[in-house]
Amino acid sequence: MMQEPQQEHLLQEMKRMEHLLRLKEQELEKLRVSHLFLETIFDGIHEEILVIDENFVVHNVNRTFLERHGVRKQEAVGRKCYEVTYKAEVPCTFSRQDCPLEKAKSTGNRIEVTHRHESGSEDFKEVIRIVYPVAEEGKTARYFLEISRDVTEYRKLIKTLQASERRLRGILDTATDAILSIDEKQRIILFNDAAERIFGYSRSEVLGKNLNTLIPAHYGDHSKFVKRFIETKTSKVMGKTLSLTALRKGGKEFPIEMGLSHQETEGDITVTAIIRDVTAQKNLEKKLLQSERLAAVGKTVAHVAHEIKNPLMIIGGFSQQIRRSMTEEKSIQKLHMILDEVGRLERLVADLGDFTKEYRLVKRPADINAVIRDVLNIMGEIYSGGKHGFEGDLAPNLEEIICDPDKLKQVFINTIANGLEAMEGGGTITIQTRKWDPHGVEIRITDRGVGMSEEELLHIFEPFYTTRESGSGLGLSISYRIVQAHKGEMWPVSRPGEGTTFIIRLPSN
Numbered sequence: 358m359m360q361e362p363q364q365e366h367l368l369q370e371m372k373r374m375e376h377l378l379r380l381k382e383q384e385l386e387k388l389r390v391s392h393l394f395l396e397t398i399f400d401g402i403h404e405e406i407l408v409i410d411e412n413f414v415v416h417n418v419n420r421t422f423l424e425r426h427g428v429r430k431q432e433a434v435g436r437k438c439y440e441v442t443y444k445a446e447v448p449c450t451f452s453r454q455d456c457p458l459e460k461a462k463s464t465g466n467r468i469e470v471t472h473r474h475e476s477g478s479e480d481f482k483e484v485i486r487i488v489y490p491v492a493e494e495g496k497t498a499r500y501f502l503e504i505s506r507d508v509t510e511y512r513k514l515i516k517t518l519q520a521s522e523r524r525l526r527g528i529l530d531t532a533t534d535a536i537l538s539i540d541e542k543q544r545i546i547l548f549n550d551a552a553e554r555i556f557g558y559s560r561s562e563v564l565g566k567n568l569n570t571l572i573p574a575h576y577g578d579h580s581k582f583v584k585r586f587i588e589t590k591t592s593k594v595m596g597k598t599l600s601l602t603a604l605r606k607g608g609k610e611f612p613i614e615m616g617l618s619h620q621e622t623e624g625d626i627t628v629t630a631i632i633r634d635v636t637a638q639k640n641l642e643k644k645l646l647q648s649e650r651l652a653a654v655g656k657t658v659a660h661v662a663h664e665i666k667n668p669l670m671i672i673g674g675f676s677q678q679i680r681r682s683m684t685e686e687k688s689i690q691k692l693h694m695i696l697d698e699v700g701r702l703e704r705l706v707a708d709l710g711d712f713t714k715e716y717r718l719v720k721r722p723a724d725i726n727a728v729i730r731d732v733l734n735i736m737g738e739i740y741s742g743g744k745h746g747f748e749g750d751l752a753p754n755l756e757e758i759i760c761d762p763d764k765l766k767q768v769f770i771n772t773i774a775n776g777l778e779a780m781e782g783g784g785t786i787t788i789q790t791r792k793w794d795p796h797g798v799e800i801r802i803t804d805r806g807v808g809m810s811e812e813e814l815l816h817i818f819e820p821f822y823t824t825r826e827s828g829s830g831l832g833l834s835i836s837y838r839i840v841q842a843h844k845g846e847m848w849p850v851s852r853p854g855e856g857t858t859f860i861i862r863l864p865s866n
Contacts, residue, residue: 405505408491411462413437413448416500425507438503461488461501471508483509535632541625543568555634557606573604595619603632611636643815644848665702673699718761718842725798725863726751728762729788732769736786745777746785756796759866764839768847771832772802772859779806779857796865797845803858809851817849 399406400420408417418433418441426433428441438458439445448456457468469487485506490498529536535552539545544567548560556563556571563570595617603613614633619626676699680692733747740747769788776786784805793799809817818837840847844864851857 405507407438407442407503407505409438409458409501409503411458411499411501413439413458415441422505457486457488458501458503461490462498465490465492465498481509482507483512535634536629537571537632538627538629539568540627545570546627547629552632555605555632556603562606571603573602573610600635612639640848644846646815718764720759720761722757723760723762723765724755724757725760725765725800726755726790728765729769729790729800732766732773733788736770736773740777744783745780747773748785748787750787750789752789752791755790755792755798756865758796758798758863760843760863761839764842765863768836768839768861769800769802771836772861775833776802776804776806776857776859779804779808781806793862798863800861800863801858802861803856805856808853808855808857809849810853814849814851818847 399417402419403421405422405425406419407415407422409415415433415436415438418430423430423433426442433441439448439456448459457470460468460470467487467489469485472484472486473481485508487504487506489502489504491500491502492498529547530550532549532551535555536547536549537545537552538547544565545563546565548558548563553559558570597616599615599617601613601615602610604610612635614635616631617628618631619628621627673696676692676695680689680696683689683692729749729751733749736747773786773788780786787801787803789801789803791799818834820831820834837847840861840863846862847859849857849859
């Protein structure tokens with residue numbers, strides 16, 4: 358018979374063993390649940406996963422791998438990974454890239470490569486492979502986890518988007534009008550090549566900047582307009598052409614025509630503007646208006662000159678006859694005054710004839726620089742008192758042009774005289790020359806006088822229009838007609854208080 362102490366000890370040992378077994382069963386249950394959980398995750402991942410050893414042998418694969426390769430797990434496990442995946446006999450290489458497992462074995466680090474598989478047609482398959490070494494810290498890895506992600510459609514989509522973006526950029530950058538877009542915070546997010554040319558800024562200078570950079574704030578608070586449009590989604594100006602003033606780099610304002618549209622994507626609103634620089638158009642309109650005015654004035658002046666020419670001849674002729682028969686000194690002096698005024702009117706009528714007549718130019722090859730040097734010498738002799746000065750900034754190697762140099766001297770002298778009258782306190786007249794499209798010349802005559810307003814610029818070439826106390830107001834009118842006869846252009850650039858520059862462009866023939 359077993360002694361009682363021994364029996365008691367045995368019972369206690371059995372109870373302890375039962376308790377340990379229950380704990381082990383609980384741990385096993387936890388492991389089974391954990392394994393089931395990991396298996397669920399393993400098989401639920403949409404990327405292909407292989408567990409392989411250092412000898413390329415597959416130990417496990419997930420459901421995604423089996424479905425995409427059309428194999429069963431027992432057909433994959435135990436075989437080489439390259440045999441299962443690519444039905445190859447040696448480790449795979451693509452686009453001169455080695456097998457990522459070899460790199461992971463040699464470095465012990467995570468390795469990522471992109472493999473592109475050509476199918477023999479235009480189709481291809483692109484796969485990102487990531488290999489993770491699985492090992493305890495400080496030990497060499499014997500097992501590796503390979504995750505493969507098929508990015509073929511993603512890459513194709515990117516290429517399609519890139520091609521679409523290139524086409525859009527090509528359209529934007531071949532457009533002759535400026536195209537720019539702003540976001541809800543009025544930051545510029547699009548700026549095409551034409552916008553760079555028109556505004557003078559590079560993309561890097563304006564992208565992300567506020568619209569104030571391009572539109573002067575004193576022409577209206579556009580921030581309120583944009584904010585109101587974003588809030589209401591309605592606007593009276595969307596889809597219409599607006600005439601506005603914009604700002605070039607450097608601060609110069611210029612006229613534009615602008616059309617607006619908007620796009621809304623997932624609640625974000627983008628406003629796009631197509632902008633046309635109408636500076637040339639406005640200048641052409643001014644020139645056309647000026648030509649029409651001059652033509653109308655010319656007809657009137659020609660009629661008036663014709664009507665007063667004969668009476669003046671009669672008054673002058675009879676006055677000369679009366680003068681020969683008079684003996685009283687005071688009467689003779691009065692008659693001389695009449696004759697002087699008749700002479701002044703006759704000279705005025707002759708000037709009117711210069712304005713209204715069709716110029717017959719005596720053309721020959723001439724060096725414009727030489728013509729201007731003669732003019733500078735003449736004006737320097739006339740105004741030698743030191744109050745006024747004359748400077749020439751003449752471009753070298755200008756080609757000769759076919760012109761009437763004598764008539765052009767008259768143009769330059771008249772224009773300089775106008776500048777001298779604008780500088781009553783003295784100053785310097787500068788004449789510049791340079792080549793102009795492609796064989797003609799451009800002449801700039803600049804004074805440092807009081808300048809002119811927009812209203813004065815509009816009438817500057819009309820006969821009898823003058824802002825000076827002296828002068829007939831015919832000098833610039835005649836000059837304009839002479840330049841026109843040369844098939845050239847002449848116009849002033851001026852602001853009050855900033856002086857005036859007359860620009861004259863003459864073609865080569």
